[in-house]
Amino acid sequence: MIERSLPKAAAQRLLQLQAMVDAIATKRQARKAASDLAQRLVALGVEPEKARHAAEKAQRNGCGLCMAKNRRGLPCIALGDGAGGRCRFHGGLSTGPKTPEGRQRALEALARGRLRAADNRRRGPAGS
Numbered sequence: 001m002i003e004r005s006l007p008k009a010a011a012q013r014l015l016q017l018q019a020m021v022d023a024i025a026t027k028r029q030a031r032k033a034a035s036d037l038a039q040r041l042v043a044l045g046v047e048p049e050k051a052r053h054a055a056e057k058a059q060r061n062g063c064g065l066c067m068a069k070n071r072r073g074l075p076c077i078a079l080g081d082g083a084g085g086r087c088r089f090h091g092g093l094s095t096g097p098k099t100p101e102g103r104q105r106a107l108e109a110l111a112r113g114r115l116r117a118a119d120n121r122r123r124g125p126a127g128s
């Protein structure tokens with residue numbers, strides 16, 4: 001061990017420097033990952049400026065982008081931190097009830113809503 005043969009102050013300084021080097025390496029890796037993602041987006045047809053912003057945003061937030069194919073045929077560049085790594089527009093929010101009780105409850109709510117809507121139609125516009 002080199003550290004053992006050094007004076008304590010020098011050994012501490014060495015550890016500090018090692019930590020700094022590690023921090024720089026980590027930052028460099030993050031930047032590389034962001035630029036790789038931006039390049040991938042550009043290859044898929046996203047405007048370079050938008051791709052760069054989206055990649056930085058994903059990096060900052062520590063999650064990926066949604067990447068669902070949108071109506072223009074481009075990948076969705078919203079943050080994909082929901083279910084399946086998708087955004088709130090592309091299935092990232094709830095994907096529906098899973099338990100039999102939950103499904104039943106959802107169907108009942110649907111029926112209630114439809115009955116209410118039919119009732120409102122029968123009554124006609126408010127105030128008439």
Ligand SMILES: [Zn+2]
Nearest residue numbers: 066076087090
């Ligand atoms: Zn999306």
